[in-house]
Amino acid sequence: MGAKLLCLFLASALIAYYIYTPIPEDVEEPWKVMLITASFRAMGHLAEVADRLGMMHYMDALMLLTAAEYVAPTSDENITVTDTEFSNVAVRLYLPRRASDGLRRAVIYFHGGGWCVGDAGMKSYDHLTRWTSNMLNAVVVSVNYRLAPKYRFPVQFEDVYSVTKFFLQSSVLSQYGVDPDRICVAGDSAGGNLAAAVAQQLLKDSEVKTKLKVQALVYPALQTLDMNLPSYQENEYKPILPKLLMVKFWSEYFTSDSSLREAMASNRHVPVESSHLFHFVNWSNLLPEELKKDCVYTSPTYGSSELAQKYPGFLDTRAAPLLASDAQLRGLPLTYILTCEHDVLRDDGVMYAERLRAVGVSVTHDHAKDAFHGAMMFVSSPAELAVGHRLLKRYIEWLNDNL
Incomplete structure (x- = not known):
């Protein structure tokens, strides 16, 4: 009996140790967040084991969660939902059934997942885009772009750009009753x-006559140069998206070559000949004092040219929009940027907001001080959070007021 009690005690202690994760004091429902974080961490560990044993690629293992979350396109009394293709790219289309006084608004949505996982048909994304369509009485196009590791940059960008360009054609907008002046x-x-x-690309495309009214960027990843921003330092082990996972996503976007991942993790992946680009991500100039905390800006440590020559995508503005010049940012539409305090990507969004304002773009920067990466997706059981x-x-309120 004593041995059984000892085993039970040890097993309970190990489970408690595994589940426990320090949660920032200002985060609501900390125990629920802790359990969600432990679930994601467990999935990551299982994926790592499967990858090391040669059973399946790490990202393919993570895709099992995507598959488990998949819901079929289901129409309701308010929205007609169908899976179709635009320009040979899979999309989930949401068409309102309610009458409209005139032409409708439209939102073209791209799901998250580190360019490697995720699906427009996941429960969380289906809820988000269905809710958007219903609340705004808007046409919503949710794009199922192809994913790494099977497809590398720039395929993901090319897929979403192809869908956007197709949808912006006057004949397509007319077919779905969309107002060409109210597209996001x-x-x-x-x-x-x-x-x-x-x-950014639409500004340079002379073939596209329809202009976006707004862009809405929710805790976006925007740069590949500096993996040691204050937000990366402060939130290295914070919920949902620890630093090493973000580095894994970034590197996998371009290659499975572990040398790029290792160089990014140590912040030694940018060659000296690309040193001029650091001007665009110099957080000592672009972050407000309250977000610099106790971090001290240091000059970049440069890597060899070999990685940039083999995988030039990580220096491409189509992969890292924050690297665009001021001239390339002028003319961008009204912008909404949501950032979360406890997120490695926080400073990407903050710096982009600052740079856009500096060139005259109207920006609403919505900073959630008590939130973490991915929080907006947790709005349905069993992972439902008040912050979500x-x-x-x-x-939704911002889109309703500005689109």
Whole structure:
């Protein structure tokens, strides 16, 4: 009996140790957040084991969660939902059934997942885009772009850009009753990265006559140069997106070559000949004092030219929109940027907001001081959080007021 009690005690202690994660004091529902974080961490560990044993690629293992979360396109009394293709790219289309006084608004949405996982049909994304369509009485196009590791940059960008360009044709807008003056591109995390890149590319595309009214970037990933920003230092082990996972996503976007991941993790991946680009991500000039905390800016440590020559995508503005020049940022549409305090990507969004304002772009920077990466997706059982509902409400209200 004593041995059984000892085993039970040890097992309980190990489980408690595994589940326990320090949660910032200002985060609501800390125990629920802790359990969600432990679930994500467990999935990551299982994926790592599967990868090391040669059973499946790390990202393919993570995709099992995506598959488990998948919901079929289901129409309701308010929205007609169908899976179709635009320009040979899979999309989930949401068409309102309610009458409209005139032409409708439209949102083109790109899901998150580090360019490697995720799906427009996941429960959380289906809820978000269905809710957007219903609340705004808007046409919503949610894009299922192809993913790494099977497809590398720039395929993901090319997919979302192809869909956007197709949808912006006057004949397509007319077919769906969309007002050409009220169109938005939006996305979260890697999807926010893609939305920012699409908005920039549209400015240079003389074939596209329809202009975006707004872009909405939800905790976007925007730069590949500095993996040691204050937000990366402060939130290295924070919920949902620790630093090493973000580095893994970034490097996997371009290659499975571990040398790029290792160089990014140590912040030694940018060659000296690209040193001029650091001007665009110099957080000592672009972050407000309250976000610098106790961090001290140091000059970059440069890596060899070999990685940049083999994988030039990580220095491409289509992958890192924050590297665009001021001239390339002028003319961007009205912008919404949501950042979360406890997020490694926080400073990407903050710096982009600062740079856009500096060139005359109208920006609403919505900073959630009590939130972490991905929080807006946690709005349905069993991973439902009050902060998720609050951020979703703010995002929808901004779109309703500005689109």
